[in-house]
Amino acid sequence: MPPTPAHWQPQSAGKRLKGDSRGDRLGTRNPAILYQAAVIEQALDRPTEAQKYFQQVKAIDPTFDVHAQQSAYLGVGLEF
Amino acid sequence: MNNKTRRLITLGLLTCFALVVWLGMASPSQAHWADMAAAEVLVGERHTQMTLTFPTGLAAFADSDRNGQLSASEVAEHRLELRNFLAQQIRITDTDNRQGTLTVKATDGATVSSSALTAPNTHSTLTLNYAWAAPVKGLTIYYDLFLPEVSTASCLTTILQAGQLKTFVFTPNRRHLAIAPGLGDYTLGGILLAIAGALAWGALHSMSPGHGKSIVGAYLVGERATAKHALFLALVTTVTHTIGVFALGIVTLFAANYILPEQLYPWLSLVSGLMVAAIGFNLFRSRFKLNRNRRSAHSHHGHSHHAHEHPHDHAHGHSHDHTHDHTHGHAHGHSHDHGHTSSHSHVPSDQPVTWRSLLALGISGGLVPCPAALVLLLSSIALGNVGIGLLLLVAFSVGLAGVLTGLGLLLVYAKHLFKRVPTHLRLVKFLPVISAVGITLIGFGISARALVQISAF
């Protein structure tokens, strides 16, 4: 067994399942997904919600732009 | 056709050659994959077994219950049809073009219960056995079990023969594979391409650390070498290297019970390193002495020049013991700046290159066989083709030596550039000595590393 990392504390192994484990309320912080949500809100003529999403995008990734959106799904690693 | 045009044409031809070799070496065009199949081939003396996993749809006629898999009972029921079908699509023939007698049976995994399986399987596995009456030497596999009009279909095949594993991918554009081929199975084009490949491989391999480039460079820089010397050096390296690899190959094949090749390498390195160090030390001694003599003769050198270039109306009856103190009333001083055209250079030594030193240097450079060349030879022998193996080995060694030749010729060519180097620089004067020191140090380094490896045994 590898040595214990510094400051690591074992978490509760018997964590209860939450009632709602649907995948559609995920709290994602993927800027590409949030950017897409903003575009959809814009198309639905909901500028306030759109602005909220755009601000979230900028808060996570200040350099996010149209190039980032175009290449968003051309990587490997955080999804299966 | 003038010289310039000839040069351009030659450079163009060489560039084309480079392009052809590069294309040959570069990765093949992307092979699309679909309709995946996989096969394990075990090659024996009289029997070859292929365990084939393929899309069941290709033999749908045998899938009675349409569950996407051929069960043992379905295989038994349709054995003859399967045999005839597969004998058409997959043929394994010997060097006399005789097809082995084929028997087909279900592989044990076909009866695994569904609980052990995941999603419904789309593939079936069969065992194909090919048998010949007499031992076979070379085999050719023809594979054409693809879905019609699916250009991206492919079958990954592993081939195990005499303990060596090889992989090959059959596609609709690549349906043939020769395994353990005899000489006759190669086309002339194939052999030439293999030779070109070995040549390029040897050349590329010599660019990796080692192989005497620095030694050759350091040596030729300090000597009055010509192109002939550079070529001779390269030739000796080639021959030595070829003989060395062949000898090591013999040892590997026949004496492996007594001597392990990896135990020989450090000893060869030690011998090579000591030879290099000895050559370097000798060079250092001779160049240092020459340098010292030149420096002491130089003070009188001006006078003898003087006598030649600037005729005086008085006698110069002095010898080398003559001091500078004379009253000729010349306007010039005794420095290198004679103010006239010098017919010699102070940078390269006047030491002529000896064939013996070149021979020794070449032997030391080629003494340690490259493992890559050894692999080349042994692989060919394992495939039953000693002749081709030797040919490829020679090509490899020529490629390896070719780089040394190029380096040597470049240095010879570049030597006249040294005439432009400011000759009053001390460093330039000592360059031959420094290079000799470098050779000695390299030799000691090689020997030291070899000693460490030997002591590890």
Place this chain on the structure above:
Amino acid sequence: METPSPSRLGLPNLWIRSLGIGLPLTIALLIGSQPSVYTQLQATTQAWFNPLAEPYRYPFNASLPRNRSAIPQLRQEIAFYQERIQKDAQRGLDYAALALTYLRMARTTGQGHWYLLAEQTAQQSLTHLPFDNADAQLVLARVAEAKHDFPGALRLAEQLPEREAIALAVTSHLAMGQLDEADQAATQLVDATLSANAFTLQALVQVAQGKPQEALQSFHYALEVEEPGELSNSARLRTTLGRFYYEQGRLELATDLYQEALRLLPGYQPALVNLAQVKLRQGQYNAADRLYQQAIAMSDTMPTLYQPTVLRGQAQIQKQRGNPAIANRLWQEAELLLRETVPTTPSTAQPSFGHQRELARLLLERGNPGDRTEAVALMQQEITLRRDAPTLATYAGALAATERWQEAQG
């Protein structure tokens, strides 16, 4: 400058002169044109001038082997087990060991055929040894996972030892978007093993949950406990962490991490593809193209599972360069690869390497009006299998492309 005459230089004829100039030029051309040379040179200089600080820099450089490719070793193992089976075809354990080797080959090369061999060999192993054959069960479960049959993988995981079962549970639940289950499994795995792999999986779960601070902490724990000699795990860890930083816009750090992964495992496809993604985003199309070329070159004669992504990336480059015809050709090639593994009708739906989603993304990227409806259909099929954030986002994108905004917003 006076041209030296041949006689003075001792060069007898034109051919020797040509050899003297042409051969070194030829060799330089041969070397310089190989796509791997650039990255190898980069890897070497990076070892000397590594911009990464601790702990991102690999700490076990002294133990790095010279030849870091696992493939020759795997080939030897395959040959070894095949020979043993040839001598005695009843040994279930040998089949299981061979199946595991095929699986490792599949994961190392990314080539799908090896999964097929692994599955077939594991099935043969279970025939000869139906009980206490965890290795064969593990292979079948991992192949199911690779084929994106996550429910099947979980079913098979029930028969595995605890640690293997939990690891599979993390990845399967994560892929299906069941984050609470994935979180619980990841916590159990970390508690049980304290391994770098466990912490990495936990970090992935936390990223999916939108907890970047916790995820970064888990990545750091993973780096703290990484062990020498496990190059593929270390490369994977750095690639994943690099992708995490990429999504926060920290492109330089992501680049350094990808390059560190490539230094550990030259030609490591995920790092190559991700590095190309960074260059693409930065508008460095030549650099991105070079990396894609290298990814293709490293795939030997068989395309890998990353091939469609590479082709899509190359298509994007051509599109940006204003070459729509070439871009279309590349998209077509990728589409052909993806279609061969996607079920033709929904009723015969079988998971197969998860290419539905990627095909849908390709159709949306290409932007042909006729492709959009099919993209929606593909994603409607995909979300019955999994509901993770990227899949739902792609579905939303497909709906948006067909102007079904309300559904997309839902």
